[in-house]
Amino acid sequence: MSTRISAVLFDFGGVLTTSVYEAFEAFGAALGVDPRLPLRLLAKDEQSGALLVAHEEGRLGQREFEDGFAERLRAHGADIQGAGLLSRMQQELRPDQAMLDLVAEVRGAGRPVGLLSNSLGDDCYAGFDLESMFDAVVISGDIGVRKPSRRAYAVACERLGTRPEETVMVDDLEHNIVAARRAGLAGIVHREAATTAEELRNLLRV
Missing domain, CATH: 3.40.50.1000 (HAD superfamily/HAD-like)
Structure with missing residues (x-):
C-alpha cells in the first residue's frame, strides 16, 4: 500500500x-543583448554558475554576486555595473x-x-x-x-x-x-x- x-x-x-524565466529574459532584453543571455550564463557558464551556487548557499554576499555576475555579462557584451543588478533581474516578478x-x-x-x-x-x-x-x-x-x-x-x-x-x-x-x-x-x-x-x-x- x-x-x-x-x-x-x-x-x-x-x-x-x-515566471523567473520571463523576468530574466525581460532583464536581458532591457540590457540590449540576447534576452536569454542571463539565463544562459547562469546555466552554462562555469564562472557564472559558481557565483550563483556560492550565493545561494550563503557563502557569497549579494554585492559580491552582483559584481561578479555583472563582470560576466560585460564579457558577453552587456553594459551593466553590479550595484542593483539583482533588483533589476527580478524587477518583473x-x-x-x-x-x-x-x-x-x-x-x-x-x-x-x-x-x-x-x-x-x-x-x-x-x-x-x-x-x-x-x-x-x-x-x-x-x-x-x-x-x-x-x-x-x-x-x-x-x-x-x-x-x-x-x-x-x-x-x-x-x-x-x-x-x-x-x-x-x-x-x-x-x-x-x-x-x-x-x-x-x-x-x-x-
Missing part, C-alpha cells in the same frame, strides 16, 4: 511568483495570487505546508509574510545547501515534521523535482496554477 501524501513543500520564485490562495487552501485543510527556496538576493522575499504563510520556512542561504541537494529536502521535511515519503515538492524547475523524487518525495513540476492545484488536490485528497 502506498504512503499517503499529507504535506507540501513549495518553491518560491516561479511558483509563488510569476510579481506575486501569483492563485498560488498564494492555494497555499492558504492546503494549510486551511489541515495539511502541513512549508517553503523550500534557493535564495537570490537580500530582498527577494520582500512583501511576503512567509512566517505566517507556512509551518516551516527553509532558505538555502540559511542552511548552507541548495536544491537539488538531497540535504536541502531532508532539512525541509525535518523542519516541517514530515517524512519524505509523506511529502510532495512543488517546483518550477524539473531538475529540482527529479532530485526531490530521488530523495523520496513526490513531485509536481509547476507550470500554471490551475494544473498544479488539480494535481495537488488529487494527491492530498482534499
Whole structure:
C-alpha cells in the first residue's frame, strides 16, 4: 500500500511568483543583448554558475554576486555595473495570487505546508509574510545547501515534521523535482496554477 501524501513543500520564485524565466529574459532584453543571455550564463557558464551556487548557499554576499555576475555579462557584451543588478533581474516578478490562495487552501485543510527556496538576493522575499504563510520556512542561504541537494529536502521535511515519503515538492524547475523524487518525495513540476492545484488536490485528497 502506498504512503499517503499529507504535506507540501513549495518553491518560491516561479511558483509563488510569476515566471523567473520571463523576468530574466525581460532583464536581458532591457540590457540590449540576447534576452536569454542571463539565463544562459547562469546555466552554462562555469564562472557564472559558481557565483550563483556560492550565493545561494550563503557563502557569497549579494554585492559580491552582483559584481561578479555583472563582470560576466560585460564579457558577453552587456553594459551593466553590479550595484542593483539583482533588483533589476527580478524587477518583473510579481506575486501569483492563485498560488498564494492555494497555499492558504492546503494549510486551511489541515495539511502541513512549508517553503523550500534557493535564495537570490537580500530582498527577494520582500512583501511576503512567509512566517505566517507556512509551518516551516527553509532558505538555502540559511542552511548552507541548495536544491537539488538531497540535504536541502531532508532539512525541509525535518523542519516541517514530515517524512519524505509523506511529502510532495512543488517546483518550477524539473531538475529540482527529479532530485526531490530521488530523495523520496513526490513531485509536481509547476507550470500554471490551475494544473498544479488539480494535481495537488488529487494527491492530498482534499
